[in-house]
Amino acid sequence: MNESFRAIPSVDAVLRSPAGQAAVERFGHEQTTAGIRQLLGNERTAARQGSPLRDAEAIATLAFAELEAASASSLRPVFNLTGTVLHTNLGRALLAETVIEAAVAAMRAPVALEYDLEAGKRGERDDHLRALICELTGAEGATVVNNNAAAVLLTLNTLAGHGGGAIVSRGELVEIGGAFRMPDIMAQAGARLIEVGTTNRTHEKDYRTALEGEGVSLVLKVHTSNYRIQGFTSAVPATVLAKLAGAAGVPLVNDLGSGTLVDLARWDIRREPTVREAVAEGADLVTFSGDKLLGGPQAGFIVGRRHLIAAINRNPMKRALRVDKLRMAALEATLKLYRDPDRLAERLPTLRLLTRSRDEIAALARRLQPAMVAALAPAYRVSAADCASQIGSGTLPLDTLISAGLAISATNGSGAALERLAAALRRLPVPVIGRIADGTLVLDLRCLEDEAGFITNLGSLADELGRRQDDGLV
Numbered sequence: 119m120n121e122s123f124r125a126i127p128s129v130d131a132v133l134r135s136p137a138g139q140a141a142v143e144r145f146g147h148e149q150t151t152a153g154i155r156q157l158l159g160n161e162r163t164a165a166r167q168g169s170p171l172r173d174a175e176a177i178a179t180l181a182f183a184e185l186e187a188a189s190a191s192s193l194r195p196v197f198n199l200t201g202t203v204l205h206t207n208l209g210r211a212l213l214a215e216t217v218i219e220a221a222v223a224a225m226r227a228p229v230a231l232e233y234d235l236e237a238g239k240r241g242e243r244d245d246h247l248r249a250l251i252c253e254l255t256g257a258e259g260a261t262v263v264n265n266n267a268a269a270v271l272l273t274l275n276t277l278a279g280h281g282g283g284a285i286v287s288r289g290e291l292v293e294i295g296g297a298f299r300m301p302d303i304m305a306q307a308g309a310r311l312i313e314v315g316t317t318n319r320t321h322e323k324d325y326r327t328a329l330e331g332e333g334v335s336l337v338l339k340v341h342t343s344n345y346r347i348q349g350f351t352s353a354v355p356a357t358v359l360a361k362l363a364g365a366a367g368v369p370l371v372n373d374l375g376s377g378t379l380v381d382l383a384r385w386d387i388r389r390e391p392t393v394r395e396a397v398a399e400g401a402d403l404v405t406f407s408g409d410k411l412l413g414g415p416q417a418g419f420i421v422g423r424r425h426l427i428a429a430i431n432r433n434p435m436k437r438a439l440r441v442d443k444l445r446m447a448a449l450e451a452t453l454k455l456y457r458d459p460d461r462l463a464e465r466l467p468t469l470r471l472l473t474r475s476r477d478e479i480a481a482l483a484r485r486l487q488p489a490m491v492a493a494l495a496p497a498y499r500v501s502a503a504d505c506a507s508q509i510g511s512g513t514l515p516l517d518t519l520i521s522a523g524l525a526i527s528a529t530n531g532s533g534a535a536l537e538r539l540a541a542a543l544r545r546l547p548v549p550v551i552g553r554i555a556d557g558t559l560v561l562d563l564r565c566l567e568d569e570a571g572f573i574t575n576l577g578s579l580a581d582e583l584g585r586r587q588d589d590g591l592v
């Protein structure tokens with residue numbers, strides 16, 4: 119026993135080994151030493167049990183591998199084969215190349231973020247985007263905050279923050295994923311919710327009566343983006359609401375959610391109301407997201423009447439919700455792509471993925487099927503099949519886009535085997551995320567653009583599946 123304890127190398131010996139030196143070079147002395155000490159603890163356990171021991175070089179190599187794994191970002195790039203293009207849990211919109219370059223340039227150097235280069239004095243952060251947003255939406259004024267939830271919060275707090283009444287239809291009291299519930303946001307903003315109408319029907323007279331009450335500060339219209347009420351329904355159009363609110367002397371706020379700047383019908387996607395339309399309908403303020411259909415970084419836009427935007431900018435909360443130079447740069451570059459709508463579908467990844475044809479995706483599925491069969495046969499059956507993609511982020515939830523992908527099932531029909539495969543795919547160097555439904559794992563290929571990278575990535579799939587089975591970790 120003593121004999122084997124003496125065979126355990128010292129920390130210094132491990133550090134001096136070639137792999138130890140390489141680890142110090144890469145990760146520094148402190149982390150490497152801590153890693154080695156931990157592994158030497160395992161060696162003492164092995165010695166106690168009479169198991170074979172590692173030499174200094176082997177321990178250093180192991181330490182190197184563990185430090186490398188620990189230093190990898192936990193924000194791992196993944197293949198999004200879920201079929202949901204704007205997947206909130208996978209970070210929503212991908213940015214266009216020019217947008218990435220603009221953000222990188224803003225990271226590298228000081229920028230004139232709040233500095234007026236002509237006058238040589240302090241400028242305004244919003245100046246960079248205001249004109250561009252107004253040009254694209256037809257609004258008089260604009261500002262940008264952290265996300266659309268912040269845009270709604272800030273708008274309500276500015277206009278109705280001291281218990282002012284905010285009139286909303288009961289059919290529009292939405293919950294957006296991730297704990298954004300309209301009544302809760304109202305309460306946090308300090309506004310008093312005045313519900314009108316019923317879940318399925320709200321009429322002009324409901325608003326009219328509410329507007330006659332005391333202390334009304336605004337009328338809020340919420341785009342019911344993530345659900346639809348069908349059947350015996352009735353809602354009051356924004357144009358009518360604008361007239362009612364205007365006559366009562368209070369602003370109409372329209373929370374569009376996934377505001378789009380272009381008419382999607384142009385690309386055969388069911389149309390969502392555009393921001394320009396919402397402004398033209400007479401809303402005094404319109405709020406929408408930066409990273410949904412707009413296809414930019416996370417942000418929330420507030421556009422509309424100049425004096426209301428000025429009031430929002432005077433709210434101290436604005437300072438807490440503002441965006442940094444990286445996102446300003448990325449937003450500016452994203453918005454500029456909209457000046458050339460003819461090439462938007464080529465340049466803006468969100469639109470490029472949404473408009474990809476089924477035939478193109480199906481051809482990709484046929485090309486990838488053999489590689490997948492090679493990795494998975496005979497335990498799994500793989501076929502190229504049609505499937506349905508979604509836009510995501512609560513946009514047009516009932517409208518699916520016809521797509522294609524790989525449909526995989528376990529040859530023995532076992533659900534556990536399918537889960538095992540899904541887990542192995544998630545352990546690949548670039549994790550592959552699909553979706554399981556009705557005993558089939560579907561890899562929707564709509565969002566796969568790096569075909570070669572995907573095939574290389576499959577290289578360790580058979581191993582991943584086999585290893586876990588051998589380890590009994592299944």
Ligand SMILES: *Cc1c(COP(=O)(O)O)cnc(C)c1O
Nearest residue numbers: 265266267294343374375376407
């Ligand atoms: C998505 C959405 C929000 C929240 O926007 P984020 O940018 O995710 O904060 C608010 N309102 C509506 C109607 C939405 O669809």
